[in-house]
Amino acid sequence: MAFGKGCHLHLIDGSAYIFRAYHALPPLTRKSDGLPIGAVSGFCNMLQRYVEGNNAAGDVTHVAVIFDKGSHTFRNDLYDLYKANREAMPEDLRPQIPLTRAATEAFNIACKEIEGFEADDIMATLAHMARDAGGQVTILSSDKDLMQLVGDGVEMLDPMKNKRIDRDGVIEKFGVGPEGVVDVQALAGDSVDNVPGAPGIGIKTAALLINEFGSLEELLDRAEEIKQPKRRQTLIDNRDQILLSKRLVQLDCHMELPFTLDDLEVQDPDPDKLLGFLAEMEFRTLSKRIADQMGVAAPVIEDKPAPDAAPEEAVEEIPFDTSKYEWVRDRAALDAWIARIKARGYVAIDTETTGLNEMTVDLVGISLCVTAGEACYIPLAHKASGGEGLFADDAPAEGQLPMDEVLDALRPVLTDPAILKIGQNMKYDAKILSRYGIEVAPIDDTMLMSYAMHAGIHGHGMDLLSERYLGHAPIPIKDLLGSGKSMITFDLVPIEKAVEYAAEDADITLRLWELLKPQLHRKRVTRVYEGLERPLVPVLKRMEMAGIKVDRDTLSRMSNAFAQKMAGLEHEITEQAGREFNIGSPKQLGEILFDELSLTLPDGKAPKKTKTGAYGTGADVLEDLATVHELPRLILDWRQLSKLKSTYTDALQEHINPETGRVHTSYSIAGANTGRLASTDPNLQNIPVRSEEGRRIREAFVAPEGRRIVSLDYSQIELRILAHIADIDALKQAFREGQDIHAATASEMFGVPLDQMTSDVRRQAKAINFGVIYGISGFGLARNLRIPRAEAQGFIDRYFERFPGIKDYMDDTVAFAKEHDRVETLFGRVIHTPEINAKGPHAGFARRAAINAPIQGTAADIIRRAMIRMDDAIQGIDARMLLQVHDELIFEVAEDAVDPLIATAREVMESACDPIVKLDVPLVVDAGQGANWAEAH
Template identity: 80%
Template sequence: MSKFGKGCHLHLIDGSAFIFRAYHALPPLTRKSDGMPIGAVSGFCNMLQRYVDGDHGPDAPTHLAVIFDKGSHTFRNDLYDLYKANREAMPEDLRPQIPLTRQATEAFNIPCKELEGYEADDIIATLACQARKAGGRVTIVSSDKDLMQLVGDGVEMLDAMKNKRIDREGVFEKFGVYPERVVDVQALAGDSVDNVPGAPGIGIKTAALLINEFGDLETLLDRAEEIKQPKRRQTLIEKRDQIELSKKLVQLDCKTPLDFTLDDLELRDPDPDKLLSFLAEMEFRTLSKRIADKLRVEPPVIADTPAPAADEPQAEEIPFDASKYECVRDAAALRKWIDQAQERGWVAVDTETTGLNEMVADLVGISLCIEPGEACYIPLTHRDGASDDLFGSDALAEGQMPLDEALALLKPVLEDPSILKIGQNMKYDAKIFARYGVEVAPIDDTMLMSYAMHAGEHGHGMDTLSERYLGHTPIPIKPLLGSGKSAITFDKVPIDEATAYAAEDADITLRLWKLFKPQLHRVQVTTVYETLERPLVPVLARMEMHGIKVDRDVLSRMSNAFAQKMAALEAEIHELAGETFNVGSPAQLGEILFEKMGLEGGKKGKTGKYSTGADVLEDLATEHELPRKVLDWRQLSKLKSTYTDALQTHINPDTGRVHTSYAITGANTGRLASTDPNLQNIPVRTEEGRRIREAFIAEPGNVLVSLDYSQIELRILAHVADIPALKQAFADGLDIHAMTASEMFDVPLDEMTPEIRRKAKAINFGVIYGISGFGLARNLRIPRAEAQGFIDRYFERFPGIRRYMDDTIAFAKEHGYVQTLFGRKIHTTEINAKGPHAGFARRAAINAPIQGTAADVIRRAMVRMPEAIDGLPAKMLLQVHDELLFEVAEDAVDKTIEIARDVMENAPDPAVKLDVKLTVDAGKGANWAEAH
């Protein structure tokens, strides 16, 4: 190491200037994994890197240091306690970044110097003095005018942003004097930023004039009497002490006690590991890559998903304050909100209604939110519950604008294509509005955004999201409505309480939207959200509102028939048992079977009760009469209670149809879930059960048309696991289970038996579900070893399956999620857990991409369907995972099947090119049983 001296060039970077410049130049970036503010550090690192790599020509550094301030109290405060007293507090999101800029400097292997009780400027001054004395040159990287007093022979400043060097002449331009007199000018002019008093009424121009006239400050003060202007003369005489103090404050200290020498600042190369690990820790992807390329090393892997730490509630900037919410009671007030929505181009909307069933519930009020904390509630049909009057309870409460008037004002906004309507579960609100003649569009939905980003991690209800991402627990609805028999509907809630509750919901929704919207892109699920979630809302809303016609009489007759058969069976069961008991009670049945009758079969379950599931009873039925009869009774009981009875209660009196509701975020895999009632589990597997489908009918002149994907999950498996034999079989249109059986058991196709085919079919499905020897054995009722043998052979014949499973689990373990072919992410939070959880998680991880891809495919078909069948007398009514059910005018059936099949079979285009063709089977009939 050479001694610092002639030929050396010391560059001194003013760290604080870099930090503030970086902070103000960049948006408030945060670290993805934990939300830590990181913008200033990012800018700082970029500036540092650019400086180090920059071409400085003949001014290239041989020595380099970054100098920071340390401590808020310096010797200048001892001289003058108001020094820098009016400086603004450091921004909250900058404070935690300060220590990181020190770390960053060290990571770049640049000396990082600071000294308690001294400003960076003093250290810079001292080093500059030392360097000059040793015969070297100095460049001070800063544009702070306080440092200009140091410029001189061999010492220059550099404005790194403007890349402009400042020498003696540059200082003269700025101050009107040369560097050695700068402190004199500053002492007179003072500095409002640093709270240096100076001489009142004298600025830089006047100060320079005076100094140039008298030579220096001391001479000027001594000969102040000679000044011609009376005001100036008086000020300089009266404020002499203050001026002299000011000079001490601006004079930099060249004798700062340093515990290092110039030689310690010699330029050195960074340690790639240290630097890159710091950048990775900060999650600076671009900069890491750039530096890694330059250093010719591999860039660090930086996770592209938020770590679990991101789950911690974000600090809310604007507190929730119910008293700030406005209750809108007239058109004038509403117009103001409408104006704001038009100005912004967005508005969060939430409806309050008399119930959860959108087909029945009435609109009670509407809340809007434009910016966090700025929300309103528009009560419309609140009832006056306070009155004891028999008729009074139905009267509208005072102070509400007429429903028609409010809707007339809001309709243009809600339907305006240039105003985005933001909601949490917008399908609900859109359906309510639709019943009032308002077609809400376009929409964004925070529930669906959460689903796209976090499926598998947590639920997507507003309470969950608010607590998790806003750190705020919403006002619960329970205390407002009560529970049980005394529960009231929302229209009976007092308007002031309703305002606090309802407006807050809109407020929360808007805050979530502001948080989620930019995250979609970062988590790379924008396409999923935009193509598979958002556009589904209007499609499903229309299907649900259309409903399906159900013949009440058919159901009613079946219920009666079931009741009779059940009664007969019940009598026989009691006869066989020798006593009467509740056949519907598994606990009582267990007692009868395993204690009174003493049959084989063990206790199970955590509750210590006997298991009496269908598989158990099925085994017992070979030896005894009673279990068979219980099985028959149970089947009838199920059909009656869940279907023939319950379905009747779901027939809408206005439409005569049944309107299910699809939960878009119901299943983690991307499947829909149908509720109230569930029309995705209408019986079909048994003859008696299938007859329930005869009650699902078409209007006169129409038929029901069913189109369903043939073996879609196995086809997707063949594609993703890349199984040539499976692909070929599908291409040839073979019986896929028979083909599998032939491969596995070496049986030619023309000698295939139903029994062998059945086994192969069970294995095919088992594979999709994350097969285990135990599970297959139980399903096929064969010894476990034999089942394991089948699986082993399956993997042997189709090695791609094993590879797919291993790869999928490895991916899940590394990333915490798995993906469908269309990019949908399904999180597997338990995949790295120990214990029984892990087994479930592994099988779920294997299944999710297959089930999820199939779900994506039919979603794509559904989104495209309305336009495809537009103009045809055909309506899409139901989705049952791989089936779409339509109601079609008789003369348009063939055309509809042709078009809908085309849409379904080509649904993956153009996003995904499957190696296996998708095929769709079609059926038609007067009822669902015939159509399927």
């Protein structure tokens, strides 16, 4: 029939179906000849469910499955970094792609793809054609990019949730109607597709702006009217980038298609062709089901011995909208879940609390899941009312078992060594439960599995992993808690809502575990996960809960001293400037430096201005100017004191736990791509050590009476790793002989005997040694040493001449990264480098990151190994490990146990590579001890 009024077109997002099938089903499903078919099996099951539903509804007249063809499209010509962050297609999925096309044709459904265009563009064009012809269109996809097409005659259907998305649904997702989606996406960007957008502007802010100004172009033309300075400047500075982003996200609705809508008319499948294909794929169950529906005999599929393992039929995924979530409100239900856990031997667990600080929040509830699609929530401390003030009601909500009873019942299974506990960021839940007397072990962590496999590709939070690998957007926490001043805590959430949210989290965690766990072996990162990630969780949990004692009086005195010194600097600054001004205002400072004092940069270049016309007065500019005038140096000193005061001496006082008198930092295991730990709330890894004032802050970190602070620090570990990896004989020999490596480098480079070495020459060599690791340029070295750029570049050139192996290492590492999109540490940690082939300003950074990653990552792996071994090693010594700061471990030790601790800890740290890696140079650990961290370091 000719397409026209009364017709209904279904457009199926083929790529979404494929990846959904691949990630949801067993990864080792193969034919008897070894061909992977898991994704094909899932794809066929999804098509069959679609055909059954379509036949039942009977209103669809035309249908097509639309695929992407190739990876290069016109958008890559517009922006060469478009989709640069996308993970490479899994090797076992690649041969299945043509089979999904064949499956579509076997079902007698139109299968369309066009070179140079994305499937979204084809669907956009077809949707417009069908709507213009008077027909209805339903797009079967959850892809947010397609929401710009929703409107009169066009709707979307999320096939996994069976949820229709109309105009209201788009507004719920983006905060604007379909006509504003492109503008919002252009501002917010897209990290998955690497669409740059406007830095710092998210979906919510973008929607507010578009709703206020009407369109992106109007917003950019009137950007000067934006009241918020940072937002205004972002829009002004990034106008071209934002407009480019709009071209990237806007779908092409007017393609020239080599087929017509009439070619997409619904056709019944040919039984022989369809069943023949299913038989060829060895899908026994699906073949029989379809044959029964068609009223024909099922094909005979002979059993054949598989080369590796018997073929298994792919299990059918469980849509989230059919999941069963239970509210556990009586002991019988609780005991039933405990019995299920014991029978299964593993359980996904998640805790709900009144906040995010594990040391101060209260436990509100626990969710459990042992089977995908079936989970429960056990409320423990929900309140009956969310009222405030005189109307507040702290009475417990009905339908909750006593907390002590629940915890006593769960304790045996949560501590049972034969039952695996699975979590997403399990360290958080383990700390919460530890405060309630339950030491959870053993554990698995889906966040760390993702991190071991995908560091450098994407983040590892549960929401992102769920959307990326399960195709499901979890319930947003803000839907329950609200935001801003009206935000509530989880104990005020009605239990019926909490059940859906919390149980879903446990369900998602289990599904992610079932998906990610088998991939560790396939990705060859099992040793990294099992040896460096998972065993670190209990170590960090104990460190974080121990905390470190901080003396509030010392911090207060420092704050006062910094304030007085800042006041003195402000007086000097005013005198040098010739008038009073707001020292914290970059605009006013720039006017004084360049307009009133007429200062010039050392290289003779004119000072740069921002789009608003203000002079740039960043630290790099001030450091250059400090060589010719006193005022910039004074400003730098003032800024440093201001940061020390606000960020550390003032802020640290607020982080002292009133119950313990200690500061309890939290370490992010999956933060840095290289494996380095990140410290937050508060950050104790970035306390400055180059200035006397910065070093003094460590005096506030003290040992209790009768104990000492001990510091053990790897000596020049990254240079030692570089010497080994790059095979530099001169450096290796210097390390073996225990020479001063910076003096040895200076002697090698400048021909100065060691006994005649001056501190200035050694300082230059030290700057080069450390600078080379981080890919320093001649410009950067010139600034560090305050010497002419040509002289600095000469130093770097001479360095590479004397140590040619370093240049070879750099070139080889970059070449490997370009070919494989990754680099690796000596311990097998994979660090992906998705931007290594980028051009433009990103190219230099990506190259430096790739060069540094194996070195810094190996150093991170070494100290992780030391930390994991440390607890067992120091048993019997009255000491505990408190902090890790880059290459340093901090301990609190009884006064009479200092020497045994140092001897034991040093041996553990210096042998941390054994037996996996044999370094050509020795690892050396420096030790110190004192009443506070400053003395120990």
